[in-house]
Each structure stands twice: as C-alpha cells, then as structure tokens.
Amino acid sequence: MRAAGEVREELLGMLEERYGERVRERWYSDPFHVLVACILSQRTREENTEKASRALLSVAPTPERLSSLPLPRIRRLIRGVGLAGQKARNLKRTARLLLERYGGRVPETREALMELPGVGPKTADVVLCYGLGKPAVPVDTHVNRISKRLGLVREGAGLEEVRETLQRLFPVEKWHLLNRGMVLFGREICLPRHPRCGQCPLRGCPSRVRK
Structure with a gap:
C-alpha cells in the first residue's frame, strides 16, 4: 500500500488541476x-x-x-x-x-x-x-467516502476522526481545495455506488486496484 504522503500529494495535484479554478471562485456567502x-x-x-x-x-x-x-x-x-x-x-x-x-x-x-x-x-x-471564509474541513458523505477509499483514514473511523485526520494530513491553506474538490469529485467520478474508476485520474487508489 502506498504511503499516506504519496496519496496526499497525488490527490491534491488532481484536485488542483481538475477543480482549482472553480474552487478559487468566490466561494463564501452570507x-x-x-x-x-x-x-x-x-x-x-x-x-x-x-x-x-x-x-x-x-x-x-x-x-x-x-x-x-x-x-x-x-x-x-x-x-x-x-x-x-x-x-x-x-x-x-x-x-x-x-x-x-x-x-x-x-x-x-x-x-x-x-x-x-x-x-x-x-x-x-x-x-x-x-x-465565514475560515479554515475548516466539513466532512460530508463524499469526503468521508473518498478519504476511506484512498486509505487516508481507517475504514471504521467516525466523522470527527475523519475530520481530525484530514486536518492533520493536509496543510491549512489546502483545506478548502480539499473539501470543495472532494465534493465535486465525489459527485462526478467517485460515486457512492458504481464509481467511475475507469475515468479516475488517481492511479494509486487502493479501491481502484481491487476492481
């Protein structure tokens, strides 16, 4: 299994390339x-x-x-x-x-x-x-699912453990990219059922390897 650091860097690179411009649009509201x-x-x-x-x-x-x-x-x-x-x-x-x-x-x-x-x-x-535009990592169903499929967080982790682990693994300036990007990725590619692994750019995804 690949080290968490390798998975982290590949994930951030993919999210930046695929969703960076969309994420950097004005993203906070009232x-x-x-x-x-x-x-x-x-x-x-x-x-x-x-x-x-x-x-x-x-x-x-x-x-x-x-x-x-x-x-x-x-x-x-x-x-x-x-x-x-x-x-x-x-x-x-x-x-x-x-x-x-x-x-x-x-x-x-x-x-x-x-x-x-x-x-x-x-x-x-x-x-x-x-x-409020403050650093945070909201853990929704997409963030939770993708984190576990990539092996960043143990399978049985609760939502608070997922949040704490992601905040520890990723630099604070990347938290918004991580959250918003994973939500978009989860809607488009890493679906809850029948994920589109053939379209996934993450070569080292453990879940993809098993398919």
Whole structure:
C-alpha cells in the first residue's frame, strides 16, 4: 500500500488541476444564509433544500425577520424538507439566540456555533468554511467516502476522526481545495455506488486496484 504522503500529494495535484479554478471562485456567502441552508439540508435532498432555502430566505433574510415569523408560516415555507416541524423550531430559536447573544451576527467559532439548536459538527464546519471564509474541513458523505477509499483514514473511523485526520494530513491553506474538490469529485467520478474508476485520474487508489 502506498504511503499516506504519496496519496496526499497525488490527490491534491488532481484536485488542483481538475477543480482549482472553480474552487478559487468566490466561494463564501452570507453566513446566516449558509447557516439556514445547512440546518434545512439535514436528511433532505439537495433540490428540496435549495427550494426551501429560497422560499424561507426570500421572506426572512435576517435573524430579525426570521425570529418574528410565526412557526406555522416557517413550517409552510420549508414544507419540502424532512423533519420540517423540528427544523422550523430550531431555526426560530437559532434566530432568537443570534439576536440575544451575538447582536444578530453568526458566531465565528466552532464551539459557539455548535451551541445553536440544530447545529452539529458538520454544519458548524460548513458555516465556518462557506459562510465565514475560515479554515475548516466539513466532512460530508463524499469526503468521508473518498478519504476511506484512498486509505487516508481507517475504514471504521467516525466523522470527527475523519475530520481530525484530514486536518492533520493536509496543510491549512489546502483545506478548502480539499473539501470543495472532494465534493465535486465525489459527485462526478467517485460515486457512492458504481464509481467511475475507469475515468479516475488517481492511479494509486487502493479501491481502484481491487476492481
């Protein structure tokens, strides 16, 4: 099996060549909007998340507006997502906490974000990375899958172990390329089922060798 350092360098080179320009486009957005979208995205298909996010944020683009909306209206606006009732409550409580604790701003630390209702480690990391432009490695299904297929992380590792391992293996200035690039690569080539190994440019992938 190849050393982790060799796999790391090949992966970074491929991600830079294939996705570098797309990754370097303006990639962070309004942190409150990212936070809302992340809470809505849990256990929900991407297209339903986007539809619900647009509907809700068109009416309540700020914590002030969201906190003033009645719960039934929030539920109606996000009705296409899973667990809509629970998410509506979490969103309203989160908006109120942002106003009470942070003057309507989204907090800028992982610990503070994870104190908000409905915010776990992945959501906190996504907000840090894509909402605040801070270094973080959000571990979604693509990052988790590819890391294990490449042998960068042990097969039985949990999401926090995956995150900690990747942050240790890769320099901080490459974290955004790593996350965004792996997400794109996971959607296009390294699919969950029937990965397109014949199109994969990573010659040393252990999973590819076994096929």
